[in-house]
Amino acid sequence: MMVFTATVQAARQRSTDAVEQLPPHACFLVSVLFHYLGPALAVLLFAHLPVLGVAWLRIAAAALVFAVWRRPWRFVAAWSWPQRRTLLLLGVVLGAMNAVFYLAIARVPLGTVGAIEYLGTIVLAAIGVRTGRNGVALGAAVVGVWCLTDAGLDGQWLGFTLAFANCALFVLYVMLGHQIARDGGSAGIDRLGVAMLVALVTVTPFAVGDVAPASSEPKLLAGLGVGLCSSVIPYVCDQLAMARLPRATFALLLALLPASASTVGLVVLRQVPTRLEVAGVLLVIAGVAIHQPADPLNGLSHE
Numbered sequence: 001m002m003v004f005t006a007t008v009q010a011a012r013q014r015s016t017d018a019v020e021q022l023p024p025h026a027c028f029l030v031s032v033l034f035h036y037l038g039p040a041l042a043v044l045l046f047a048h049l050p051v052l053g054v055a056w057l058r059i060a061a062a063a064l065v066f067a068v069w070r071r072p073w074r075f076v077a078a079w080s081w082p083q084r085r086t087l088l089l090l091g092v093v094l095g096a097m098n099a100v101f102y103l104a105i106a107r108v109p110l111g112t113v114g115a116i117e118y119l120g121t122i123v124l125a126a127i128g129v130r131t132g133r134n135g136v137a138l139g140a141a142v143v144g145v146w147c148l149t150d151a152g153l154d155g156q157w158l159g160f161t162l163a164f165a166n167c168a169l170f171v172l173y174v175m176l177g178h179q180i181a182r183d184g185g186s187a188g189i190d191r192l193g194v195a196m197l198v199a200l201v202t203v204t205p206f207a208v209g210d211v212a213p214a215s216s217e218p219k220l221l222a223g224l225g226v227g228l229c230s231s232v233i234p235y236v237c238d239q240l241a242m243a244r245l246p247r248a249t250f251a252l253l254l255a256l257l258p259a260s261a262s263t264v265g266l267v268v269l270r271q272v273p274t275r276l277e278v279a280g281v282l283l284v285i286a287g288v289a290i291h292q293p294a295d296p297l298n299g300l301s302h303e
Contacts, residue, residue, distance in 0.1 A: 024244040028253050031237035036114060036261045038230025039105055040268040045222055046106055053210030054223060055102040056203055059095060061227025062235070063200040066193030073197075075190050087191055090176040091198020097169035098231065099203055100162050107159030109271045112148045114261020115284040116163045118254060119145050120171035125291045137291035144283025147276050181242040188239035196231065255289035 038058070045054045066072060076084065104113045122141045126134040149160055180195070181188040204211075241250065262281050265271040273281070 024241045025253075027237040027240040028245065028250075029256075031234040031241065032253075032256050032260045034229050034233045034237075035257060036110060036264040037268070038226050038228075038234070039101065040110060040264045041222075041229060042102060042226045043105055043110065043269055045226065049223075050210035051102050051106045052099060052203075052207040054226065055099045056200075056207035056211050057220070057223025058102075058227040058230050059098055059196065059200050059203055061224040062231035063193075063196045064224075065228065065232045066189075066196050070190050070193040072190045072193030076194060083191075086176060086179050087195050088198055090173070090180065090191075091195040092202050093169055093172045093176060094195055094231075095199035095202030097166060097173055098199065099206065100169060101166045104159055104162035104166050108156055108163055109273065109277070110265035110269060111258070111262030111271065111273055111281055112277065113163045113166065114265075115148055115258040115281045116145055116160075116167050117170045117261075118167075118258055118284060118288050119164075120167040121174060121254065122287050122291045124171055131292060133290060133292050137287040139287075140283045140290065141287030144280040144285075144287060147280030147283065150276070177238060178242050181239050188243060189236055192235055192239055196235075255285045258284050258288065 042054050042058065049057075079087075101113065101117075119141050122134075122137050126138040177188075177192075180191040241253075245253070258281055262273060262278075266273070
């Protein structure tokens with residue numbers, strides 16, 4: 001038994017070492033690829049499962065993977081109360097963000113929700129660092145989001161309300177995510193595992209009625225795949241990138257994500273954007289690329 005335990009621990013350590021050795025830019029690009037690929041697969045599941053049922057499967061699958069891979073509860077006793085409080089907050093934010101995001105993309109094109117998601121980071125930067133550069137960035141992003149909402153607002157008030165709620169939650173995720181990444185990628189992944197368990201507890205009461213239809217094996221396996229693509233691979237890569245990329249570099253790379261959302265929506269979901277929507281996405285990308293990040297958003301990366 002002791003030999004088996006030692007072998008498992010050695011395997012975990014090797015996997016941790018291999019993950020931490022990945023270049024930070026490569027980690028971010030992997031995150032870009034999977035950040036919206038998983039949700040696109042989830043949209044395809046909406047025809048067979050309730051939206052909150054898919055969201056619950058995503059979170060449950062991620063919590064299971066982190067529990068088996070990291071066994072994060074081993075470290076909780078050693079953490080201070082402020083660290084535990086941060087993890088509780090992050091868990092609640094993750095649960096709410098995933099649920100709200102899925103409710104939004106069930107009503108509004110993925111590219112539009114993805115672009116709106118980044119408005120909050122630019123607003124926060126403009127508040128924290130009042131410069132002409134951030135003023136231009138905020139103006140471009142606001143006009144871009146106006147183009148997106150004006151292009152599809154008819155009959156979609158709830159969808160856009162959910163998209164903006166997801167935007168606010170995304171800002172909280174980035175802020176809290178940088179806090180738990182402070183001690184390096186491996187420690188951040190362990191803390192992320194605890195937060196994902198909290199997210200599962202947070203969402204379960206609201207999704208319990210939608211979980212039963214997901215109990216059949218094909219749907220369950222599909223939900224597990226969505227969870228792996230949506231909440232394990234990109235979040236782990238985010239932690240590794242946040243821990244090692246400079247503030248300005250991380251902020252600049254965020255500009256790839258709205259483009260990724262539109263591309264995945266087009267290729268996977270056949271959501272063809274109008275010219276006005278394309279203009280809106282491009283303006284948001286410009287805003288993300290131009291803006292100078294505020295310390296509260298990216299203060300835990302290194303210059």
